[in-house]
Amino acid sequence: MAISLPLPEVSSLSDTTDFSKTVTPFLHQLSISHIQPLLTGQVPVKEWYLSTNPLITAAHFALAMTLIVLVTSEINRNYSQVDRLWSLLPTIYIGHYTLFAHMNGLDTRRLNTLSAFSLLWSIRLTYNYWRRGGYNIGSEDYRWEIVQKSIPRWGFILLNIVFISFIQNVLLAMITAPAYIHLLASTLPTAPAWSFTDVLLSRSLLLILFVEAFADQQQWVYQSAKTAYLATGIVPRGYTKADLDRGFVITGLWSFCRHPNYTAEQIIWALVYQWSCLVCDELWNWTGLGAVAYMALFQASVRLTEEITAGKYREYKEYQKMVNKFVPGLGALTGASGFEKKK
Template sequence: MAPLPLTIYRGISPSFQWPIKFCLYNSAAAFILSIITGNVSQVDRVWTFLPTIYTAYFALLPLWPSKPHLFFWPYVPETIDPAVSQNYSPRALLMFGLVFIWMCRLSYNTWRRGLFNLNDEDYRWAILRQKIPAWLFQVINLVFIAFIQNVILFLLGIPTQIAAVQQPSALSTSDYILATLALVDIATEFVADNQQYSFQTYKRLGIHEKNEWPGARIKWTPADAKRGFVTRGLWAWSRHPNFFCEQSFWVIINLFPLLAPESPRLAPSSLQSITPIWPLIPSIVLCSLFFSSTRFTESISISKYPEGYRAYQSRVAMFAPFLTPVWGLLLQLQGKKEKVDRLVYGQDVSEAQKKLQ
């Protein structure tokens, strides 16, 4: 990879030099490809892989040479602290393993939905094109879709960089607890994905998917399909259980170095005054992205199902499932709960859903 000007290196930690260059090249490539193809979902197709690449780089620092062998070959400058470049961090390796499992789940779900197809584009971009001038859409494409999204994916690797710098001699109790929570989170998100995929298959084809995964074996009815959106299973507790788990996973990853006995070290001097909050910046940025993106997605859903989806919003929390019983209680006090439940659940209120009352 061609070196960047020395002025760009100033103030950049040696362990960040390759990832930042990799991020910049990916951002430029995403924008150029979007112009050539007319398809702005270039980052979407690599979303499942980039956080894993950055995490692998930081977790495997001792593996990389001091100079790149090929254009995109990872390397670690000789100026990096030998204690970091020559020793593997068990915490960083554990985080890499968890992110790799996350990648496998998301890649599978992306593949079965056909989103790796080079001709596929997120339907929300087509709707946004219709709402704003062409020149403004291209500004958003350059600044947000191509560059900011790539920067966010780079930021998700920073907690592993901190863990690599901490150099723990062994895993701590917090590592084992967080790893368990992360695995439960991934499994729950997998169930949510399966339920959504099963519902969409029934809605589109009118048949139940064969060999469905555990957790998705729900007997959908014509009433469910007519409603247009899923409100059963995990989706009876959260309007976006998959998004809730996605955000939770990266918060957990951010907590590994933050809750470690070693605590974050070698933070940039400009951030020392706000330590230990600064390691949470990646997850905060990601959660902000999910919140704004979900608001836009739900505005589309409301335009399709105005009465039903508004009732769903009033009955079920956007993300946090523990808030859904609170919404139910508020509707009960207002005397609206029975009507809203009928719109949201129809005649298919199962015993599990009755517990929400």
């Protein structure tokens, strides 16, 4: 099938980042009339898929997921449905752009690399969430329970509709929108060939993913030791009673900043966005809104988490004074020993 039907006609790399040329002309495909032939079986799935702009297809999927998690959460009163899907949806979106490019015979080297990386990202997050108790993104149950107690029922239903179900699903689609830019660039004969910059960015993503995994592992080891100590009263090897009575980890990467895993997570999606900028030789493009919104979400989420933590552990406020939230600061020079000395 010709690629001109579902994709915009772009003549230069700068065109691929022009919202008015690459998105606006296809917004009409968001209508019910466009999806109705698919739902009624009048049009085969493959035909509908190849005749729909891939960004719009991703938007349709995000809206469908919004409806599914909204209904599910209100039925079982568990509002962490999106959190359970958090580790899967970005990879599904990136895989979708890669599949579309393959089906249209486009150059997919960058998209293949991005898909492979996102798959590793998903495996790591899913493993942590299901096998390690969720000491990472997605462990939100207790937070929503606290929020529920602080606002009226109708207010929480509105929060569920607008933010928990809709905005979060849209956000997960937005952070993968740079893959759409890669797809559009691959339609141009003037698209830059795979270069050292691509190698550097792809390897940097792997490095940051390793840092994120290492930070989560340190958190898991500490929490496991604390759980064993609270159950048996025996201090596990490698820890002191003071370490575990404190209630939170301050060693390793956690001495550099209070949330090294979240720092790495934000860097990952900022790099994914920057990759699309470098390919198109521009300083910024509209897909950066996803990365910015993602960082804003972390600010709000961590603020609530730290309020809860500070209420549980009396020493946490001192830790907050000594060690920065996301960006390593002077607290990293003293770390755990400095914290204990000052205490």
